[in-house]
Amino acid sequence: MSIIVASFYQFTPLExxxxxxxxxxxxxxxxxxxxxxxxxxxxLNATLAGSRTAIDDFMAQLRQIPQFQGLEALDYKESQSQxxxxxxxxxxxxxxxxTFKQDNVNPQDTVGTYVEATEWxxxxxxxxxxxxxxxxxxxxxxxxxxxxxNPETASFTEFPDYIHDNLDPEKTxxxxxxxxxxxxxxxxxxxLLKQGFQEVYHLKGGILKYLEDVPEEDSLWEGDxxxxxxxxxVQHGLKPGNYxxxxxxxxxxxxxxxxxxxxxxxxxxxxxxxxxxxxxxxxREEKVRQLTLQRQRQAVxxxxxx
Numbered sequence: 312m313s314i315i316v317a318s319f320y321q322f323t324p325l326e327x328x329x330x331x332x333x334x335x336x337x338x339x340x341x342x343x344x345x346x347x348x349x350x351x352x353x354x355l356n357a358t359l360a361g362s363r364t365a366i367d368d369f370m371a372q373l374r375q376i377p378q379f380q381g382l383e384a385l386d387y388k389e390s391q392s393q394x395x396x397x398x399x400x401x402x403x404x405x406x407x408x409x410t411f412k413q414d415n416v417n418p419q420d421t422v423g424t425y426v427e428a429t430e431w432x433x434x435x436x437x438x439x440x441x442x443x444x445x446x447x448x449x450x451x452x453x454x455x456x457x458x459x460x461n462p463e464t465a466s467f468t469e470f471p472d473y474i475h476d477n478l479d480p481e482k483t484x485x486x487x488x489x490x491x492x493x494x495x496x497x498x499x500x501x502x503l504l505k506q507g508f509q510e511v512y513h514l515k516g517g518i519l520k521y522l523e524d525v526p527e528e529d530s531l532w533e534g535d536x537x538x539x540x541x542x543x544x545v546q547h548g549l550k551p552g553n554y555x556x557x558x559x560x561x562x563x564x565x566x567x568x569x570x571x572x573x574x575x576x577x578x579x580x581x582x583x584x585x586x587x588x589x590x591x592x593x594x595r596e597e598k599v600r601q602l603t604l605q606r607q608r609q610a611v612x613x614x615x616x617x
């Protein structure tokens with residue numbers, strides 16, 4: 312049975328976050344969901360995994376909570392996974408549902424023009440439009456749209472500095488931006504409009520919606536799309552990609568990189584092998600040993616149950 316992976320967010324004012332957290336935590340655990348839901352004064356952001364019935368019931372219950380009534384505009388998308396993409400269910404309270412650290416940015420007040428996935432190719436093929444990938448550098452290197460600019464940021468909080476140093480509203484009147492699911496672009500487009508850019512567009516539903524709706528033969532997407540769960544990356548049709556996470560440093564590792572002599576499962580990869588101390592290597596080797604034993608015991612247990 313396939314596992315439903317539901318991603319959704321909404322910018323909406325929230326209060327009494329502690330009580331809301333407790334209620335949502337109980338709802339998710341009762342339905343055996345896995346994943347993370349983030350609450351902040353500006354709204355919610357979540358990626359959850361579970362059965363079809365569990366996801367549908369959780370969303371129905373969510374919309375009955377007074378703070379979330381009327382959330383028909385909730386940005387919601389689904390994919391499927393054959394294996395659990397998360398290990399636990401968590402509800403966290405944070406200052407922002409996506410960290411940007413710009414006090415004057417409010418997507419509920421000012422936001423760019425949404426562009427449907429099926430209309431995105433036409434927009435970014437316009438030579439007068441500057442196309443920017445708002446994601447972090449390692450995400451861009453896995454895959455991006457043809458011709459898109461890479462700000463080479465280590466975190467989203469660096470994005471305003473990139474705009475300040477590289478773009479001029481007078482010389483770059485039309486800007487189109489995209490991110491994984493759309494949430495980062497809500498703040499990025501709001502920020503650019505506040506900086507005086509006249510025409511600012513963003514891909515509605517993000518890359519995931521594009522990969523879901525646009526046939527591969529018509530696509531301008533190149534590579535895989537990094538996702539923040541154990542699938543690591545997805546391809547067109549939201550099928551699992553060819554990446555794994557290095558258990559040592561957490562960096563995505565391609566199939567080709569896993570053939571490298573510097574790749575040692577659970578210990579290091581080509582991205583971290585050259586700054587791995589002897590002490591770290593010993594700790595990681597012990598962690599791999601314990602994980603292997605745990606899997607062996609689980610396999611024996613599963614065999615006894617059949």
